Amino acid sequence: MKIQIELFGASRDFSDQNFIELDIEHNSTIKDIRNKIVEFLDKKFKGNENFKNIVNSSAFCSENNNIVSDNYKITSNEKIAIIPPIGGG
Known part of the structure; x- marks a missing residue:
């Protein structure tokens, strides 16, 4: 099954698209x-740790x-969005 992950915030750097x-298993x-x-x-x-931290x-x-x-x-086949934490100062 295909799933689309919408990217927001810092996760937008994961792709040139939004x-x-x-491909995931049914009931993932x-x-x-x-x-x-x-x-x-x-x-x-190539294992970018900053990107992995964003996901986690x-x-x-x-x-x-x-x-x-x-x-x-x-x-x-639903859309899911990833919402990274937003840092402020």
Whole structure:
């Protein structure tokens, strides 16, 4: 199953587009998606630790604009957004 991850904030540096597409298993969780994104970043950016930290500290949002936990299951070809933390001064 294909899933589209919309990119916001610092995660926009992951792609030239506003999203990345990943192939995932049916009933994958947000935790699985985090791991898939890290794999994608390892291949594309040769293990950029800053990017991995962004993924691991980010919240994820469902199509319904709800923040979802790591055990949230993806059951269809829905869009998920990654929402990195925003630092301020």
